[in-house]
Amino acid sequence: DGGITQSPKYLFRKEGQNVTLSCEQNLNHDAMYWYRQDPGQGLRLIYYSQIVNDFQKGDIAEGYSVSREKKESFPLTVTSAQKNPTAFYLCASSPTGENYGYTFGSGTRLTVV
Amino acid sequence: DQQVKQNSPSLSVQEGRISILNCDYTNSMFDYFLWYKKYPAEGPTFLISISSIKDKNEDGRFTVFLNKSAKHLSLHIVPSQPGDSAVYFCAATAVRRGAQKLVFGQGTRLTINP
Numbered sequence: 001d002g003g004i005t006q007s008p009k010y011l012f013r014k015e016g017q018n019v020t021l022s023c024e025q026n027l028n029h030d031a032m033y034w035y036r037q038d039p040g041q042g043l044r045l046i047y048y049s050q051i052v053n054d055f056q057k058g059d060i061a062e063g064y065s066v067s068r069e070k071k072e073s074f075p076l077t078v079t080s081a082q083k084n085p086t087a088f089y090l091c092a093s094s095p096t097g098e099n100y101g102y103t104f105g106s107g108t109r110l111t112v113v
Numbered sequence: 114d115q116q117v118k119q120n121s122p123s124l125s126v127q128e129g130r131i132s133i134l135n136c137d138y139t140n141s142m143f144d145y146f147l148w149y150k151k152y153p154a155e156g157p158t159f160l161i162s163i164s165s166i167k168d169k170n171e172d173g174r175f176t177v178f179l180n181k182s183a184k185h186l187s188l189h190i191v192p193s194q195p196g197d198s199a200v201y202f203c204a205a206t207a208v209r210r211g212a213q214k215l216v217f218g219q220g221t222r223l224t225i226n227p
């Protein structure tokens with residue numbers, strides 16, 4: 001079955017450490033996205049990528065970095081520069097060129113301890 | 114600046130009745146709108162969408178209405194069922210080539226009571 005896989009589902013990080021969240025899709029979608037969900041604030045766009053080796057900042061990119069070396073993979077690194085990293089992180093993908101909407105992964109809950 | 118707003122954080126409806134979830138937007142460039150449903154600790158799933166060239170789209174128990182002049186859309190669920198209890202997100206985007214950047218509202222938690 002085609003879909004998006006995010007791992008791990010729960011992640012704990014000590015303050016000052018970088019951590020990388022995995023996102024893999026086998027839907028053959030060109031575009032991939034990372035969103036963050038906080039209570040009462042909905043989903044906010046961190047980074048997105050339209051094609052391999054290309055990515056753009058979203059609305060809240062500070063303290064995050066991404067790479068897109070393969071079409072199927074779009075990992076997100078939460079760096080120590082991110083001031084409030086505890087959140088629920090969602091990865092999504094979509095075809096490009098038309099309004100197909102997104103397919104989302106099941107999310108990763110990151111907690112800084 | 115919140116471009117997409119869902120002003121009701123929560124809504125409680127009796128099973129079998131109609132649920133109406135509302136969404137307002139400020140960006141006049143938005144021309145495609147979507148509703149997503151989300152259960153706890155899961156990713157959102159697509160529910161229904163509407164293009165700005167239409168004012169209504171229906172899919173089974175779900176109907177979305179768009180009022181462009183008021184920059185308002187609503188999702189109607191009838192009849193409401195216990196499995197509809199979830200958080201519903203409204204999203205909007207402007208038609209363009211390439212990646213579709215969706216802007217989401219804050220979400221409305223819908224609870225269906227037996």
